[in-house]
Amino acid sequence: MFAGFFRTAMCLLILTGLVSCGGGGGSSNTAPTPIPQPQPEPEPEPPVTVVGEGPFIVVDQFGYLPDAKKIAVLRDPVTGFDSEDTYTPGASLQVVNTLDNSVVFSGSATPWLDGEIAATSGDRIWLFDFSSVTATGNYQIVDTEQDLRSPAFAINDNVYREVLVQAVRTFFYQRAGHTKTEQFAGASWADDASHMGPLQDANARRYNSPDDEGSERDLHGGWYDAGDYNKYTNWTASYIVDLLHAYRENTHVWTDDFNIPESGNGVPDLLDEVKWGLDSLIRMQNADGSVLSIVGLASASPPSSATGASLYGDASTSATLSSAAAFAYGAKVFAALSTPEFNSYAADLRTRALRAWNWANANPAVIFRNNDEAAGTAGLGAGQQEVDDTERGFKRLVAAIYLYDLTGDISYRDYVDANYQTAPMFANWWLSPFRASIQRPLLYYTALDDATAATADAIRNRYVELWEGDDGWGAATNRRDPYGAFISDYTWGSNAVTSLAGGMFADQQTYNLGQRDTAQIRNAAAGYLHYLHGVNPLGKVYLSNMGDFGAENSVDQFYHTWFAHGSALWDSVSNSAYGPPPGFLVGGPNPSYDWDERCPGVSSLCGSAQPQPPYGQPAQKSYTDFNNSWPLNSWSVTENSNGYQTAYIRLLARYVK
Known part of the structure; x- marks a missing residue:
């Protein structure tokens, strides 16, 4: 195109007498010597910074309280099923009001651990802090350079x-x-x-x-x-x-x-x-x-x-x-x-x-x-x-706590005083959301009228001491998990463990434990809610069918006898008439998932290989929406449980007005 334009311009100059088309004589038929044409420099190819569908910018899809810490996670998948996806954030990101597309905040993302790959997700991570945005409204995070937007989210007092x-x-x-x-x-x-x-x-x-x-x-x-x-x-x-x-x-x-x-x-x-x-x-x-x-x-x-x-x-x-x-x-x-x-x-x-x-x-x-x-x-x-015998002993201890609370009978208090040190936080120096069923009642005992002061102090002090370690406040303050919701192990029911871990931070406010201020505690605990609401490698809201309540990517199907695989009415939100009802918390990522041990040889229902994901993935990517029964056994990944639900409700309710 450039050369054609150049030739046309030369002819115009000839016609105006400013340049001669011939050689020396008017009668010569010899073609003129071509004038060398300048060649344009080729345009540089832009660097490839976005490949695949993502998600690349993940946020709490319901939103944030105005005074809360707000961090969007930007992710470049390196290992796992989505490793062929690629994303490098632009130099500047924007928070945009979706009502009028106005920019309310601009800033840059910060690499997590200088670009280290997170072991639990297999992702390289950047963090974008937009906590200064506090006005009520609906927003998106926008990377204008890469033409990417996060899911929309709200900021308000009762989100x-x-x-x-x-x-x-x-x-x-x-x-x-x-x-x-x-x-x-x-x-x-x-x-x-x-x-x-x-x-x-x-x-x-x-x-x-x-x-x-x-x-x-x-x-x-x-x-x-x-x-x-x-x-x-x-x-x-x-x-x-x-x-x-x-x-x-x-x-x-x-x-x-x-x-x-x-x-x-x-x-x-x-x-x-x-x-x-x-x-x-x-x-x-x-x-x-x-x-x-x-x-x-x-x-x-x-x-x-x-x-x-x-x-x-x-x-x-x-x-x-x-x-x-x-x-x-x-x-x-x-x-x-x-x-x-x-x-x-x-x-x-x-x-x-x-x-x-x-x-x-x-x-x-x-x-x-x-x-x-x-x-x-x-x-x-x-x-x-x-x-087993040990767990039965814990149940007796818990019953004694609630009976003392109810009756004031000191025989129950005496039982607690004599047996509280059997709990793992004392017997094994182990404080973990996996043992919340005994730890939380012990904390409740410390708040009861006339609880034995020495026992209450011992429980409170041990809790604070242990939770200041690497798996508690150490993980929160150092953002040990770039998605903001560290747990030590991903197992069957990991979303319940996540809810309980958030509850362990929130309990410090309830029982006035330690030296952390209210804002620190609420932000640490809220990180676990944000994870369940979409701040995770899949950009998945781990609640079912929440599209009508603000979620862009919520659980489409999960293992349940009622909402069974193949049901024309309830199988999935996207491929059946109704899908399951809203609000069920599913089990969550489970890296121990496998199909039935008799696969693939016995049953034609197995397929040629385990579904990936959830099989063979980094821990936080060991999830997919499916509800197949035997022999694919989706229940170890997607089944709901009332226990998961109560742990989540107890955490969520602390952030509702």
């Missing part, structure tokens, strides 16, 4: 309110024996009451006496535990305790308008949900104070179509101690409502807690192992709810 509502409502969807009308469940997930047919929950029979009418018990109610429909007493009791703590740690959050059947009755909806769980434990308690261990429920999709019999397991010491703690703490909280109805309810719970404690003391080692061929219980339930 997580609707997220909390949806997370709590998952317990309504998990209710067994309760009609889910369109008014409360929505047309997409309406269903008749499940497991209320012949020989089901209202007429459940003993696991080894399915033909014995005399063994029938009314055990209706309660919650499906996870993606299976079984009801496990040890775990149900722990969910109740966690939800009660979530209530008491931020009582003004819990309003009466979460759109469940009890909404509008004058009682916070969270307590209505807790009561649903407590009522089911009441039905599980025997007259002597012992508590049945499990009810195994039939599977089907939707739940109301399940027709198989419900079978229950025998009472156990562990189930009875777990229930004693739940009854005792429930009695404390419901008595504080100070109404005639709940005064009576609390008094009944108190009596049940004492009876359970007394039976467990008289029967300290009654074991019931479900789904155990050697024990004759194969097929009863799925997960193993029974515990």
Whole structure:
């Protein structure tokens, strides 16, 4: 193009007489000697800085509180399934108001650890701090040089309110024996009451006496535990305790308008949900104070179509101690409502807690192992709810704490004083979110009136000392995980561990531990929320179907009997009519994932290789949205659990007004 333009210009000069087209004579036919043409320098190729789909800029897709620390993570994948993607941030980044596209902040990103590759993600990371942006609004992070934008996010004083509502409502969807009308469940997930047919929950029979009418018990109610429909007493009791703590740690959050059947009755909806769980434990308690261990429920999709019999397991010491703690703490909280109805309810719970404690003391080692061929219980339930001697000792210690809180009886305090040092934080100098079930009740003991001062001081001091180490404040202040949510190991249920780790920071504010100020504590704990809300290598909000609530990339499908693989209605958000309901927290990245050991030779369902991801990836990339059952066994990665949910709710509620 340039040479053609040059020749045309020369002709114009000839026509104007400024240049001659001929040689020396007018009659010569000899062509003129060509004039050398200047050649343009080739344009330099721009450096390749973006390859692939990313995500490259990850943020909390719901948003941030105005006074919170706000850090976007920019990522260049180096190892893992996305290693062929490439991104190098531009020299300047912008925070843009999506309403009018105005730039409210500009700055540069800082390399994490001078460009070191993060082992848990396989990513090279840059951090972009935009904490100075505090005005209410909706925003994106923009790399104009690379023409990239983050997902949109909000900044406001109550940015997580609707997220909390949806997370709590998952317990309504998990209710067994309760009609889910369109008014409360929505047309997409309406269903008749499940497991209320012949020989089901209202007429459940003993696991080894399915033909014995005399063994029938009314055990209706309660919650499906996870993606299976079984009801496990040890775990149900722990969910109740966690939800009660979530209530008491931020009582003004819990309003009466979460759109469940009890909404509008004058009682916070969270307590209505807790009561649903407590009522089911009441039905599980025997007259002597012992508590049945499990009810195994039939599977089907939707739940109301399940027709198989419900079978229950025998009472156990562990189930009875777990229930004693739940009854005792429930009695404390419901008595504080100070109404005639709940005064009576609390008094009944108190009596049940004492009876359970007394039976467990008289029967300290009654074991019931479900789904155990050697024990004759194969097929009863799925997960193993029974515990060993050490864990049973921890359950006794926890029950004593809540009974002391309820009664003020010093015999329970004496038991705590004599046994608190058996906890791992004392016995093994190990403070970890993996042991939150014993550590958090011990912290609660330190705040009780008339707790033994020496015991309380020992617990508080040991907690502070250990959490100042590399896995606690050392990890937070040094940003040991570039995504801001360090945990020591990624295992089955890593998202629950992440929630619990965030809770361990938040607990320092609740119990006034250490020398950290409120802003430090809240920002450290919030980093774990941000991770679950999208600040992770996948840019994934680890809650289901949250597109209507601000998430650009939330969980599309997860393992659950109701929302089963292949269901035309509920399989996935993107490829079925409805997908699963909003708000379920999935298990999360699990680098130990593998398909069934009999693959690929036995079953044609396996495929030629394990799905990657989650298989064979850096820890934080060991996740994908899938809900295949056997033999791909997605449950170890994507299944929900009420335990994951309560850990998340308890953390999230601290950031809601």
